[in-house]
Amino acid sequence: xxxxxxxxxxxxxxxxxxxxxxxxxxxxxxxxxxxxxxxxxxxxxxxxxxxxxxxxxxxxxxxxxxxxxxxxxxxxxxxxxxxxxxxxxxxxxxxxxxxxxxxxxxxxxxxxxxx
Amino acid sequence: xxxxxxxxxxxxxxxxxxxxxxxxxxxxxxxxxxxxxxxxxxxxxxxxxxxxxxxxxxxxxxxxxxxxxxxxxxxxxxxxxxxxxxxxxxxxxxxxxxxxxxxxxxxxxxxxxx
Numbered sequence: 001x002x003x004x005x006x007x008x009x010x011x012x013x014x015x016x017x018x019x020x021x022x023x024x025x026x027x028x029x030x031x032x033x034x035x036x037x038x039x040x041x042x043x044x045x046x047x048x049x050x051x052x053x054x055x056x057x058x059x060x061x062x063x064x065x066x067x068x069x070x071x072x073x074x075x076x077x078x079x080x081x082x083x084x085x086x087x088x089x090x091x092x093x094x095x096x097x098x099x100x101x102x103x104x105x106x107x108x109x110x111x112x113x114x115x
Numbered sequence: 116x117x118x119x120x121x122x123x124x125x126x127x128x129x130x131x132x133x134x135x136x137x138x139x140x141x142x143x144x145x146x147x148x149x150x151x152x153x154x155x156x157x158x159x160x161x162x163x164x165x166x167x168x169x170x171x172x173x174x175x176x177x178x179x180x181x182x183x184x185x186x187x188x189x190x191x192x193x194x195x196x197x198x199x200x201x202x203x204x205x206x207x208x209x210x211x212x213x214x215x216x217x218x219x220x221x222x223x224x225x226x227x228x229x
Contacts, residue, residue: 033216042206042221050214058216090160101148101167102210104217106160 003027006091006107013081014115021076021110023091031094032074033104034058034066036087043090049074081114088112117142119209121220128197129228135182136192136223138207147211149190151181154204154222163205166190197227 004025013019023032034046035058045058047066055066063085065077078085088111092104118141128134140149151163166174166181174181182191194201207220 040221043219045216048216056214088158092160101165102217103150103162103165105162106152109158109160111158 004091004093004105004107006089006110008110009108010111012113012115015082017081019078019081019112021078021089021091021112023074023076023107025072025091025093025105025107027093027095027105028071029093029095029105030071032068033090033092033094034064034074034076035090035092036060036085037090037109038087046076046089078112078114081112083114086112086114117144117209117211117218119207119218119220121207121223123223124221125224125226127226127228128194130199131196133193133195134197134225136194136205136207136225138190138192138220140188140190140207140209142209142211144211147209149181149183150208150210150217151179151190151192152206152208153201154206155200156203160206164192194225199227199229201225202227 007022030051033048035043044060046064048056049068067075088109090109091107094104120139147168149166153161164174164176164179166183173183178195180193204222206222208217
């Protein structure tokens with residue numbers, strides 16, 4: 001089984017709808033991240049969480065919110081989806097204390113299309 | 116400011132040959148790490164190799180090696196004996212600073228020709 005899972009893998013929604021992307025991990029890592037990837041723009045950090053009680057904005061948090069329900073779960077919400085939120089979304093995890101380096105392990109990604 | 120630069124948007128290589136993908140970085144932190152990830156057309160992000168700023172030797176992982184030149188602030192990925200399955204996007208990233216979040220380059224697209 002995959003260590004980092006994301007649901008759904010693909011999603012089509014309409015402008016104005018609220019949607020949630022979910023991420024679960026079995027790696028036991030404390031740190032979790034949400035990124036979006038757009039062609040030509042690389043990976044951009046939306047939110048990150050270093051433990052259950054810690055939530056931090058990344059470089060492009062507007063229009064998004066997150067919830068860290070447990071060490072293993074980190075969900076991303078689009079409160080009112082808009083077309084320019086169409087992108088590939090990745091969840092990632094890391095554990096600096098264990099690895100002594102910030103190696104991030106990624107989920108398979110969620111392809112989101114907002115019409 | 117911390118930054119990762121990948122100057123090659125696209126690269127071609129013949130199967131079985133070696134290829135170097137360039138990455139330069141900028142940071143004022145004395146302690147940092149450099150990473151390479153592979154993203155095939157299927158979309159997943161795969162960790163390839165890591166180099167710490169204090170590591171004395173260049174990192175190697177199978178056919179991947181990292182040519183780390185600290186004075187030049189470069190961390191090029193070398194893929195030896197290219198295979199068709201190496202065709203993918205390759206991203207260079209750096210962790211530095213107190214929070215040690217990753218800073219990403221824009222990627223290089225590698226095509227391996229048969």
